[in-house]
Amino acid sequence: MNAVPPRSRWAPYAFCAPFFAIFLLFGVYPIIQSAVLATQQTYGPKASRFVGLANFKDLLADPLFWRALWNTTVFAAGSIFIQLPCSLGLALLLNQPKLRGRAFFRLIFFAPSLVGLVFVAVIFSLIFEKRTGLLNVLLHGAFGCDPEFPWLESYVMPALIIAALWMYAGFNMVYFLAALQAVERDLVEAAVVDGANAWQRFVHVTLPAIRPVGAFVVLLSLVGSFQLFELPYLLLNATGGPDNQGLTLVMYLYQMGFETGDLGYASTIGWVIAVLLGTFAAVQWRLSRD
Amino acid sequence: MARLRLVITYVALAACSIIILIPFAYLVCASLKTSAAFFSSPFLPPGDGWFGIAWDQLTLSHFTRLHSELHFERQLLNSLFFSATLSVLATLACAMGGYALAKFHFRGRVTLTALVLGMLVVPGTLLLAPTYRLLYQLGLLDTYAGVLLPLAAPAFGVFLFRQAASSTIPDALLEAARLDGAGEIRTFFAIVVPLLRPMIGAFMLISFLSMWNNFIWPQVVLQSGAKYPLSVAIAQLKNVYSQDYGLLMAATLVSILPVLLLFLTLQRDFIAGLTSGAVKG
Numbered sequence: 001m002n003a004v005p006p007r008s009r010w011a012p013y014a015f016c017a018p019f020f021a022i023f024l025l026f027g028v029y030p031i032i033q034s035a036v037l038a039t040q041q042t043y044g045p046k047a048s049r050f051v052g053l054a055n056f057k058d059l060l061a062d063p064l065f066w067r068a069l070w071n072t073t074v075f076a077a078g079s080i081f082i083q084l085p086c087s088l089g090l091a092l093l094l095n096q097p098k099l100r101g102r103a104f105f106r107l108i109f110f111a112p113s114l115v116g117l118v119f120v121a122v123i124f125s126l127i128f129e130k131r132t133g134l135l136n137v138l139l140h141g142a143f144g145c146d147p148e149f150p151w152l153e154s155y156v157m158p159a160l161i162i163a164a165l166w167m168y169a170g171f172n173m174v175y176f177l178a179a180l181q182a183v184e185r186d187l188v189e190a191a192v193v194d195g196a197n198a199w200q201r202f203v204h205v206t207l208p209a210i211r212p213v214g215a216f217v218v219l220l221s222l223v224g225s226f227q228l229f230e231l232p233y234l235l236l237n238a239t240g241g242p243d244n245q246g247l248t249l250v251m252y253l254y255q256m257g258f259e260t261g262d263l264g265y266a267s268t269i270g271w272v273i274a275v276l277l278g279t280f281a282a283v284q285w286r287l288s289r290d
Numbered sequence: 291m292a293r294l295r296l297v298i299t300y301v302a303l304a305a306c307s308i309i310i311l312i313p314f315a316y317l318v319c320a321s322l323k324t325s326a327a328f329f330s331s332p333f334l335p336p337g338d339g340w341f342g343i344a345w346d347q348l349t350l351s352h353f354t355r356l357h358s359e360l361h362f363e364r365q366l367l368n369s370l371f372f373s374a375t376l377s378v379l380a381t382l383a384c385a386m387g388g389y390a391l392a393k394f395h396f397r398g399r400v401t402l403t404a405l406v407l408g409m410l411v412v413p414g415t416l417l418l419a420p421t422y423r424l425l426y427q428l429g430l431l432d433t434y435a436g437v438l439l440p441l442a443a444p445a446f447g448v449f450l451f452r453q454a455a456s457s458t459i460p461d462a463l464l465e466a467a468r469l470d471g472a473g474e475i476r477t478f479f480a481i482v483v484p485l486l487r488p489m490i491g492a493f494m495l496i497s498f499l500s501m502w503n504n505f506i507w508p509q510v511v512l513q514s515g516a517k518y519p520l521s522v523a524i525a526q527l528k529n530v531y532s533q534d535y536g537l538l539m540a541a542t543l544v545s546i547l548p549v550l551l552l553f554l555t556l557q558r559d560f561i562a563g564l565t566s567g568a569v570k571g
Contacts, residue, residue, distance in 0.1 A: 019387030116503025
């Protein structure tokens with residue numbers, strides 16, 4: 001590198017300046033500040049007082065925090081155990097040899113993820129309506145289900161998981177499909193010659209081959225799930241819903257920080273989210289190494 | 291046997307496509323129905339017209355009301371401004387920074403790279419409260435700059451460009467340009483930018499989309515309705531006009547159509563850009 005040096009030794013600094021000026025001011029400095037804030041109680045952005053570790057102590061004794069953590073975990077579990085198998089299923093369908101129109105189907109499946117979460121929430125707020133909503137009308141017409149099924153009153157988490165399933169199943173499919181297309185044909189054919197049936201080929205050849213991508217997609221889903229905000233915020237009209245069934249960690253952070261005005265408590269919740277996601281990333285990194 | 295399998299695959303794919311397209315169809319139909327006809331059918335109202343549809347119960351009035359009553363074009367322009375400005379700013383900053391980290395030796399390079407890598411794992415929600423207070427101290431709350439600046443230097447952007455630059459720009463080319471007497475800025479725009487083009491295109495599109503769909507950040511920063519992008523405006527609309535389904539759906543359709551069309555036009559470049567980065571990087 002650089003057998004011929006740049007004409008000015010300042011060149012790299014000039015190229016770095018725009019990015020790192022903003023990055024240091026609005027990225028690195030706020031992180032330091034969030035640690036400071038976690039030891040404070042604030043009344044809006046103007047007034048604050050030092051409280052030490054009281055925020056963390058309060059948080060551990062706060063039933064709403066545990067409720068939010070539980071709800072968020074349930075949603076994450078739904079993403080991983082319901083949504084990702086659907087994504088993999090779609091990818092397997094699209095990976096059939098001799099299939100025509102693959103790009104067309106991929107585009108349709110991918111399209112919902114381009115629609116922002118806010119807009120998805122507005123559409124699904126009508127779909128989940130009790131008597132008139134599309135989902136109840138269709139389920140009643142097709143299977144005779146209860147047309148008064150109270151999605152947003154008593155089944156908030158299933159509703160959120162359904163909306164997210166519609167939105168992200170095709171998004172995660174793209175990763176699985178790319179991984180499947182990279183599985184070596186030779187390996188599959190060798191398994192056929194050895195007399196392995198379709199299920200055995202799937203379990204012993206395909207699954208191990210797409211495991212690294214699978215682990216990555218699981219991490220992506222966890223990161224997305226633990227920052228869930230827009231869907232419940234709009235579907236439940238800026239509340240946690242009946243009995244706080246739909247209160248998520250980021251919603252609680254938002255309520256504490258920007259409705260109650262305690263940026264310190266909000267930062268403390270932010271640190272909990274950061275530590276959880278950091279742990280997930282570390283576990284994924286360890287698992288993908290061996 | 292193989293043929294039967296293919297037929298089953300097509301049937302399954304068609305069924306999944308229909309399920310995925312239903313909410314879109316619902317959205318379009320709902321935005322066109324008169325309020326009186328809204329609940330006559332989940333999709334288009336049945337009647338005596340062609341295809342058994344009551345065409346006279348369809349209307350464009352929801353869309354004209356968006357303009358005449360709500361001046362919704364203001365929100366559309368705001369979203370366009372936010373998204374276009376951010377995609378240019380963030381792409382330029384990240385491309386220059388990533389190029390410098392990949393292709394120059396200088397004091398501080400290792401530290402800066404480590405900071406970027408560390409920042410990759412920090413969730414954006416951790417920064418909400420401290421950045422809000424910082425904007426208050428800087429007097430930038432409720433300004434366009436307050437929305438844009440904190441989003442203009444994403445760590446993963448500079449990381450992507452650093453990877454792309456180190457794999458697609460040969461050192462020999464940079465050296466040849468320097469020997470020929472080209473200045474560093476000229477080298478960047480005449481040699482580096484063309485070589486990074488696939489990544490630049492993909493990253494601009496990603497930045498545009500993520501700003502267009504961003505809700506929580508403009509919601510936190512902005513207070514005056516005239517500055518709201520579509521995402522924040524639609525949340526307000528949902529509170530105030532919660533029973534005016536046609537209007538709400540018309541507003542939603544107007545909000546998502548631009549990005550869907552943009553993506554459909556550019557998806558070839560978009561996917562090519564992403565995969566080329568993935569394969570070479």
